[in-house]
Every structure is written in structure tokens, then in C-alpha cells.
Amino acid sequence: LPAADAFRHRCRHWVTDDVTGHQDSLRRRVWIQISPLGWPHDGLSWPNRIIVVMIIAASVTAIGETEPTIRAAARPLFFGLEVFFVSIFVVEYLARVWTSIEDPRFHHAVWGRLRYMVSFWALVDLVAILPVLLTLVGPDVFLIRLLRLLRILRLARLGRFSTALQNLGEAVALRRFELAMSAGVAVLLLVFSSTLLYLFEGPEQPDTFGSIPRAAWWSVVTLTTVGYGDVYPVTTMGRLFAAVTAVAGIGLIAMPTGILASAFSDVLQRRRRLEGDAE
């Protein structure tokens, strides 16, 4: 029975680490299409472009569904859309697991696939599918909200496709030490300004300045120059130190901005020098 033999061979091919097979095996062709690593051209392959659009569409749907007025108007539509998106993501997830052993890092039929399944992006993909399972738990309000949050987290999957975003991240990483330092200065400023306002404003407004953690909310809102106006000092001493805090907030904005400005200028000069050497 040659047909049965061929089928059995095919199955064995799928589950074993026979990666030295034909270059144009179905698995390899799928892998090349859906894995950024395997894709030999610039930009994204058509399957990945469709997935990017699906991720954005699923997120927009999930955001819109949170609005009660919209949800009430089209409950079945949202259910249908969610089933549609999750089906696509499940198919995509299975395809990624199936083809993962084409990747030299996961070069084993069983262990390679398992190791792929616990890799960062594979877990992110899995989390994007889970919300459907959570709906089985029950109609608890907080869980339903959490579920929607998880749907939005699918957007994080876009990170996989964006090497440019990773470049931007590298530019930031170049100055991570200085940025961490200015973050440390920010924390010290936060603690000291909260303490001073607690000291002088606390007796007057115990609800909002009656402890350092309470005063910290005011302090964050002031140091970042957001200034909602729900909490503000009313005593002379409190206003004096609040003014100092607000001015320090400008420095808090100026420092990371200055650090990043020099980092971007630096990344660019280096890139140009490399291009100059290449010529």
C-alpha cells in the first residue's frame, strides 16, 4: 500500500527531526513565510502582514467592546469577531510550533518544539489565545476586565516584527546607566518633596498630605508637571517647597531629554562613521 506508506512517512517527517529533507518541504516553506528569521527579503512576508493587521484589528475590537454603549449595540458581532480572531491566532500558533524545528536553535522534533514553546515570543503568542479559555471561568466582573486586558496585550506581539523599535531601544540602552541615575535622582526628589510637604502641609490637609505615601501622589503629579489640581498645598511653607519641587520637576524633564538627545546624536554619528569606513 504505497499511499499508506507515503502518509506514514509524512507523519514521521512531521514529528521527527528530519530537517535535512527536501529544501522545499511544506514545513520549510511555511517556516520561511511566517518566521522573521527565515524570511530572506526585506520587510514582512504576506502571511505576517495579514497577522499584523489581525492583531491591530483584534485590539481595536477589544478596545471598542469595553465601551458599554457600543457593546450593548452589537454583542453578537463582537462574539463572532473574537471567535474569528482567536481561530486565526490558534492556527498561527500551531503553525509556529510545527515549523519551529526548522530554526537551528530548536533542532529537535520534541525537545526543540518544547523549548520553542517556552521561548519569550511563543509565550506571548500563547497569552494572546488564552482569553477565550478564561471566559469559561464565569462572569466575575474583574476577571472579564482582566480578560480584555489580555486581549490588548496581543499588541505586544507586534514587537516581534519591528526591528526598528528594537533599534530605538538599543539607542536608549546605550545610556541606560545615565538614565537609571536620573531615575534614582527622581526617586530621591520624590521622597524628599513628599516628606517636606507631609511635614508642613500634613497638619492642614490630613486627608491628602497626612502621610508620606499620601503626599507622594501630589509629588508625582507635580514633579512630572501634570498638575491635575485635585491636591495642592495651601500653607505658605507648603507652597514654598511646592514651588521648589515644581522647579526641580523641570530639571527632572531636562535631564533624560538631554541624555537622550546626546544618545540619538551619538548613534547617528557612529552609523555615519561606519558608512564612511565602508566607502
Added chain:
Amino acid sequence: LPAADAFRHRCRHWVTDDVTGHQDSLRRRVWIQISPLGWPHDGLSWPNRIIVVMIIAASVTAIGETEPTIRAAARPLFFGLEVFFVSIFVVEYLARVWTSIEDPRFHHAVWGRLRYMVSFWALVDLVAILPVLLTLVGPDVFLIRLLRLLRILRLARLGRFSTALQNLGEAVALRRFELAMSAGVAVLLLVFSSTLLYLFEGPEQPDTFGSIPRAAWWSVVTLTTVGYGDVYPVTTMGRLFAAVTAVAGIGLIAMPTGILASAFSDVLQRRRRLEGDAE
């Protein structure tokens, strides 16, 4: 009848693509005066200076007219001014269409003029004349407001005369990729902070945090550090994530600032190197 012949010749000259005629034909002389492309000197020609002043004056008039107290005091004056400005802009528009075939790009009496009329700046000029036609539609409140908006849009016509503004735009265009990236990061921040606040603050304040689109208004106001204070979190978890959002807002300001700072520094160095090579 030589006079009739001359008149017919003149008309043919106006409507045909006879652009190989005398260098000092009236049409060419007008074109040189009103087209920035034809003007051989630095700065603006006198007719264009007058038009710039007219655009600004017409915009200031249109802005002032929206104020009920001012409009009530001087209704006929505003009507007269509007007729006056529109007359000038109509004359200017006809002159631009008439002389457009002097421009090598629109080098045909009929098709060239039609192609000019659908070019970007010609459409902007046309939109600046249209409001008068809209007044015929009737006294609908929204239409009258829209009409005033269109009058203000005349200011956009100034862009035609400002090569410097275009240079500034080019400096921004140089880093359009990085700026688009930080815009993408901003959108992700917006979505995640809205989702978190919806999650923790929604049950407490359903009117303002009851859905992700509702929480997005708070999120924009916080990330841009505007902080009106019409919406702010009151729960401990909501305040915690709001503090993280506010701090992320500083990064959101720092990133484009850093990118633009290095872009300006880069444009300047390049310009200087070019000047150095020229010497």
C-alpha cells in the same frame, strides 16, 4: 481691420500655448510678479507681500467675527471687509490660472491650466474663495461655523511663500522614521495605560474610566502632562499606574525632543560642511 486682427491675435495668444512669444508679454510679467517660481530675486515681490498681508488681515477679521460681542457691534463692517478680501482673492486666483502656463510644468493653454487648477496650492487658493458661495446655502449654525473655519484655512496659503518653513519641515522629515517610532511607542503607552486604568479605576468611576476609550481621554491628558484635573484616579492601584503613566509621559516628551535636537544639530553641521567645501 488690423485692430480686430491684433485683438484676435491677442486672444489666441492668451488661450493658446504660444509661450515662445515676447519675453516681456503682459502675462509673463504678471507671472514673474506673482509666482515664487518665476521671481528671480530673494524674498517676496510686492504683489505677493500685499497678498500675505491680505491673508493675515482676512484671517484676523474672520477670527474677530466669531466673537458675538464684536460681531454684534459691527456687522456691516465685517460684511464689507469679507467682500473686499474675497474680491482680491478672486482676482489673484484668476491671475494665477491665467499665467500658470508660463510655468514649464503646465505648458499647454487648456490642459496646462486645468492641471494647474488641480495642483495642491491652486486647490488651497480655491478653498479660500469658496466660503462666499457657502453663504448662499442658508443660515444653518454648523455650516456658518464651518464657513469661518474655511476662512481661517486661508492662513495655510502662507505656506506657499515660506521656503524657510519648508526647510524646517525637511529637518523634521530627516528623522521621520524615528519620530514615527516614538509616535508608535506613544500609541502603545496610551493603549496600555488606558487599559490598566480601566481595569483598576473603572469600577470606582464608571463614567470616566468605564471603558478603554473613556480612559483614553485621561491617558492623553496625563501622558502629554497637560493634566486638566477633570478626570483623575482615586484608588490606590489607579494612582500607582497613573504615576507610572505620568513618568512615562516625561519619556514621551524627552524622546522627540532628543530626536529633533540631534536632527537640528545634524542639519547645521551638514550645511556648514557644504559651505566649507564651497570655500
Added chain:
Amino acid sequence: LPAADAFRHRCRHWVTDDVTGHQDSLRRRVWIQISPLGWPHDGLSWPNRIIVVMIIAASVTAIGETEPTIRAAARPLFFGLEVFFVSIFVVEYLARVWTSIEDPRFHHAVWGRLRYMVSFWALVDLVAILPVLLTLVGPDVFLIRLLRLLRILRLARLGRFSTALQNLGEAVALRRFELAMSAGVAVLLLVFSSTLLYLFEGPEQPDTFGSIPRAAWWSVVTLTTVGYGDVYPVTTMGRLFAAVTAVAGIGLIAMPTGILASAFSDVLQRRRRLEGDAE
């Protein structure tokens, strides 16, 4: 009567343009002490240091006097202090006018002094003395407030002594063109965002968005990211364009910051190159 002769000679010396006299004439010695131009050493001379302290002290006094609770407690003290400061400034003003002809630019006993008196800093000095005269006008509330403003304006006199501040100003002047451009962009943003909010928010909140000038107050407060919260949009379309305005406000902050950052870096590099050439 040689004493009378000497006295007459001295008077003639004072009022004539006898500037070729003794290098150590009293007038010249006073001029060297009080004129930054004549002072051959670094920093400020002792008389000018005293005047700087007096200007600051007079301003602090004038600021404190505006507070009703402080003024009520020590009315005679404030009167005495004001008389004291004005006396010193009158003496200083007369000394400057008297010695001004030592300055090569004002090299004539009468015309030189008159020309000095209409020079910028001499007028600023005069304005600092005038408030006392204004007190004779009467007890009109607004005039008394204006009078105090003029006293504060004495602080502007410090500009005379600060060459460093002038350097900072030069660094800004280096990019005045780009800064003017971003100011122009800011005005366009202001006009367009005010118009859009007037269009969509006006029917809902006529008191605060009922005309473009009224909406402009909201627009300034948002574009500068101040965000008092006295005025904010409540309609969906209004909030949408308000969000766009707030984001544009970040660009509005980023642009001058980027321009100034590259200007400061540029001024420094140039200074260093000059020092390098000198070595």
C-alpha cells in the same frame, strides 16, 4: 582771589567738554568706578556692587509692600526705605549723567550728555526714579499698582551689569530664525486648534468656546501643557481634537528645545575651536 578762580575753573571743567584734562580728574575717576565700559578689571567695581545690592533690595521691598498684611504692619518703614533707595538712585543717575562725557561716544559737554540721557540704559535708570513723582498724582488704585510695577522694573537695570546674560542672549540670537519659525508654527497651531474647538465644542459650551478668541485661551493652556482645568472639552469630537492639540503641544516644546540644544552645543564648539587656534 585764587580760590574763587579755582572754583570757577572747576565748574567750567564740569560743564565743558574738557575731556583732555588730567587722567585722574574726579570725573574720570568716578566714571571709571561706575561705568562698566571704563572699568579696566574683571567683574564689578565696588560702587556697582553696592548698586546691584540696592536694586535687588529695592525690588524685594517693593514686592513685599504689595502684600496688604505686610504693608499694614510697617507702613512707615516702607516709606523710609523707598526714600532711601530713591535718594541713592538719584545720586547714581546724576553721577552717570555728569560723567557720561568721559565715554568717547558722548564726547560733548551738552549734546553728549543729552544724547546719553536718551540712550537705552539711561532711560531705564530714569524710569526707576520716576515712581516717586507718580505718588504726587493721587491715590488712584490702578496708578499705585502701576507705580509698584515700575519699581520692580528696576530689576531690568541689572541687565547692564551682566555681560554673561548678553552671551546667553547671543546664543539664542544665533538661532533666532529657526526660533521665529517655530513661533510661527505655534501661532498656526493655536489658530487651527482654537477654530476646531470653536467648531465642535462651541455649541455645547458657548461661554468658553463660543468664539475663536475665547477658545484661544483653552488652546494656549493646552499647547503649553499647563492645563489649569478651568476650561476643557466635553464632546467626543472636541476631546479628539483636544488630544491632537495636546500631542502637538509636545512637538511645540520639543522644537525650541531641540533648536536651543544644538545652538548651545554649537556655541561651545566654536569657542573651543577659537581656543584651539589660539594655542
Added chain:
Amino acid sequence: LPAADAFRHRCRHWVTDDVTGHQDSLRRRVWIQISPLGWPHDGLSWPNRIIVVMIIAASVTAIGETEPTIRAAARPLFFGLEVFFVSIFVVEYLARVWTSIEDPRFHHAVWGRLRYMVSFWALVDLVAILPVLLTLVGPDVFLIRLLRLLRILRLARLGRFSTALQNLGEAVALRRFELAMSAGVAVLLLVFSSTLLYLFEGPEQPDTFGSIPRAAWWSVVTLTTVGYGDVYPVTTMGRLFAAVTAVAGIGLIAMPTGILASAFSDVLQRRRRLEGDAE
């Protein structure tokens, strides 16, 4: 009695300036472990790492204790923790005083130690221990708040261990002159905007703009773009000058940011040039 001799010798060794003794004396070994100056390796020694953790833990405890709800729940726990932290800091302080004479700067058994005790960081350490003594004074509310502030001040002790923070400070110090200048410009802006608002807004809102010091609170909140919204102008002239102030506030943020951006870029280039020379 050789044991008594050895003991007496040891005591003499401790209190005399016998620093030419064995390299591996206990005092020297302790000094090497706890003094950043003596530590020959990169990073922090284990005793200092423990102290850093203790300082942070003590501060977090002191911050948490100010919250009435937390304090009420665990009063004995906070007392125990405070006794524990203070004991450690007392031991640390005594160890630092005892070993200070190993430092060449304090090379005398009595005077060296006394001079160490009045050095900056030794006084900071002492202040961190004092709060316990203050508790003996009595249960005055303000004193207890001040006491907690002093506990938080222990965080300042971290500065001793952070050479990186000192580097950041040096980068700022490099442009201290320009930063001081922009601070001066800020003060002038503050005074003039307060005066103008006092002039035009004062008659309308005497409580908040009735004197220049009162208007200064509004001015700081606006110039730093915090904008709480507790105070804002309502008159046309007041709003006009407030708009100018808010725009000037952008310049106030742009200036130090630009200065710091060029400073960071400068520090980096210099460091690289030094590394380039070294290669």
C-alpha cells in the same frame, strides 16, 4: 602576666596613632571593608552592600510608618524595626570613627578622629542616628514629624557610595554658569509675570492675585507648566499676560534642557577622546 600585657598593648594600639603596625591589623581590615577609599576592588564591599540595603529598608519603614492606617496596625513592629536599624547604624558609626585614622587625612589618634567626626559624611551619619534621641523629648506633633524627616534623610547617606551620581553632578557642574544664568532669567520672568498679573488680575481676585507674593504662586505653577488650576486669571488682560507667561514657561524648560543636552554630549566626546588617546 603576658595576657594582660597583650590586652594593654591592644588597647594602646586602638587609641594611639600606631598606623605603621601590621598591615593586617583588625582595624585596618575593618577600614578596608567599610571605607570606599580603602576598598581596592570595583563596586561595593559586602559590609557596605548590607548597609545600603539597611538604609533603604530603614527609609521604607520610616515612610510606611507615617501612614496612620499602617502605623495603627503594627506599632510594636515599627518600634522593633527602628531599634534594630539604629543599633546597626550606631555600630557602623563607631566602626567608622574607630578606623578613621587609617585614612591618611585623619592620621592622629585623637585629633584625626575628631576631625573625621566633623567631616561632611560623618555628620550625615550622626544625623541618621539622632532621631532616637529626639524621641526622648516628648510627643509634640511637629517634632515627631521632623523626626521622621530626619530618618528619611538617611537616604542622603547613599550619596557616599555612588561615584556615578557624583559623575552626573560633575556633568551638571560643567555648565553651572549657564544653568545659573537660566535660573536668573527664570527669577526675572517670575517677578515680572507676578507683577503684571497682580496689576491686571489683582482688583478682580484680591485673595489670589492681591499682592505680588500671592501672584507668585500662580506664576510658579504656570511657568513650570504644572497648572493645578486652583488659581487662574479671568480678566482679558490677565489671560493675555498669562498666555505670554505660559509660552515663556516653554522657553524656561527648553533652556536648561538644551544646556544639559550639549553638556552630556560634551562629556561623552571628551571621554571618548581620552580613550582614543589611550589607544
